[in-house]
Amino acid sequence: MEAKLAKIQSQVRIGGKGTPRRKVKKVYKTATNDDKKLQSTLKKLGVQPISSIEEVNMFKEDGNVIHFTAPKVHASIHSNTFAIYGQGDEKELTELVPGILNQLGPDSLASLRKLAETYQQINIASQGVQADTGADDDDIPELVENFEATSEKKDEEEATASSSDAKIVDMVD
Template sequence: MDPAKLAKLQAQAAANRIGGKGTMRRKIVRKSKPSTAQDDKKLQGALKKLNVQPIPGVEEVNMFREDGNVLHFTAPKVHAAVTANTFAVYGTGHVKELTELVPGILNQLGPDSLASLRKLAESYQAIQQNQQRPPNAAADEDDDDVPDLVENFDAVEDKAADKSNLEELN
């Protein structure tokens, strides 16, 4: 067969045919379902083995970290085995700073967290003082050796004018 005629037929076939015999296979991309349901079932099975019971009515859980941040769960699921001193908290947790949660969590703070809260309050006050001080305040503090003005310049000016007038008259 003629190579030019064969190339022409292949070009026509490629332009007209989208699929069929001789075309390249394409993989089908399937979206996977979220695996939270599977994870939840596995978690429930593990919790049943530990003999934990659900605790209803928990609105939020805050876990205080060593770096001063708080791991905050809103509407978590809480299970507990009090006899084994085992608690399971699961849900979506967010790491937040202590300042974001301060008014609502004051009754939850322990001695370690109170110390970090004190440090936070001191640093906040220092920041506030620096912001209230005008930018040229440092220059004013350096000029302590310059004495304050006591005299009234207008009165001195008037005296000098009176003296010059008296000299002109004499």
Template sequence: MDIQKLQRMQNASRAGGKNAPRRKQVRKPRSEADDQKVQAALKKINVQHIPGIDEVNMFKEDGNVIHFSKPIVHSAANANTTAVYGRAQNKELTELVPGILPQLGADSLANLKRLAEQYQQLTQSQQQQALNKAKEEDNGDDDVPDLVENFDNADENKNVD
């Protein structure tokens, strides 16, 4: 090979320099930095770790629940602040009802009754829609032919032969 050709190939493959394309840097999410900022802000208001909490449930207006199992909870009563750390799961209220009844207060029980009524109305409307849909499907079923012959007469004709 020619030396000049090798030099041209080497210059063309060089990363960086004049007329070289810029490469984008891959940036990692800054979750650790954000967590550290949150921790620093919480330390400023003197939060204390609360041991012995097995689960945390946060009720939404739409009837769903944000459920934390075995969370880490920090609280500062004077700043009216509570921080909950852990893996959160969105669950429906009906999934958690037997276990959370002792946790509910008077206000929550009223909300639970209201949600139960809404859920019942919703399920009734869904059942009604399913029945209407089934009726529509049954009305359109023309695959079964109508009876033309009288089978009783056909049976008598066989006995005669």
């Protein structure tokens, strides 16, 4: 029995002693397989490509927007099915505001108002904090020393220094 097992094992071994018996064949799942499955499912639903769509914006509940530029869009109106292909970027609503005002519905306008109010409150709060910390920096500092007395001391020091320089020069010559 052991001899039979050893014979079978020796046939399976690829390399010499100490090497693995078999190489494991790994099957990698690719995105193309998923894409093919999705395409076949969409064909069953009877979707048709819709051209001339420049951008797609999906508004999320947290206020962010999933933004697609130049997507491929397929739709089936009777089954209420839409498929959007492309690279989507998650952006904040404030980044897209000027270009998407005409796309906003009543719910999105309400969320935009809330967002604007929160930004105003944040700005007011940050300005209040800056006013507390920066109020001392903007004011003129109080006069601590008497500048006339210090300037008189400097004049006296310069006068004595210039006279001592003259003495040193005289000694050297």
